[in-house]
Amino acid sequence: MQKERITNTLNELFNDSKYDRIKIAKGVAKSIFRPIKPTDFEEAYLSISKEQGEHLVQIIKENNFKNIIEFGTSFGISTLFLAQGILDTNGHIITTELLESKAKKAIENFKKAGVNNLIEVRIGDAIETLKNHKEPVDLLLLDGWKYLYLPLFQMLEPNFHSKTIIYVDNADMTEVKAFLNTIAKDDKYQLQSKFNNKAVLISLKK
Incomplete structure (x- = not known):
């Protein structure tokens, strides 16, 4: 049931996000006059694909991952895929989002x-919201502002x-x-490309 x-929630969100390219284009257009800012994409989902989401679920289950950190919540599409995975592993997710308006919609x-x-949703600059994190990280999803x-x-x-796997x-x-x-x-890390180089998995060499 869960x-x-x-x-069902994911299907609704993907349906709502079908106009994302238009919203992204409008945000990018603003860079003509000034540097792009996160607020330029306040209404855009900027989500991973369903295929990527299903792959994340598979990674979590196969490795019995419990401690997940996500950088870049947006409206929560990728977070919900992570949640699908940890239902089977009794895990926990910490996700961080810079924009309060997006974080509130994600929580809904x-x-x-x-x-x-x-x-656990943390609102603000990820460098601050994740500072002093001391717990092991099984999976780190990097999907926020790129320079960070x-x-x-x-x-x-x-x-x-x-x-540990870092999903980029x-x-x-x-x-x-x-x-x-x-x-x-x-030399201690190995990189593996996925989805025509849209994503890369980083892991420690065995």
């Missing part, structure tokens, strides 16, 4: 899906363990490619 509620979606008790990928990775790195979305974007090139220079 999984069905998640699926989590309540609608019946999983708000599994998800590297500092967040470095800040949370002491909490990685031998089975938008891997085909210039800023993210620079981040991945930096990580690739460290």
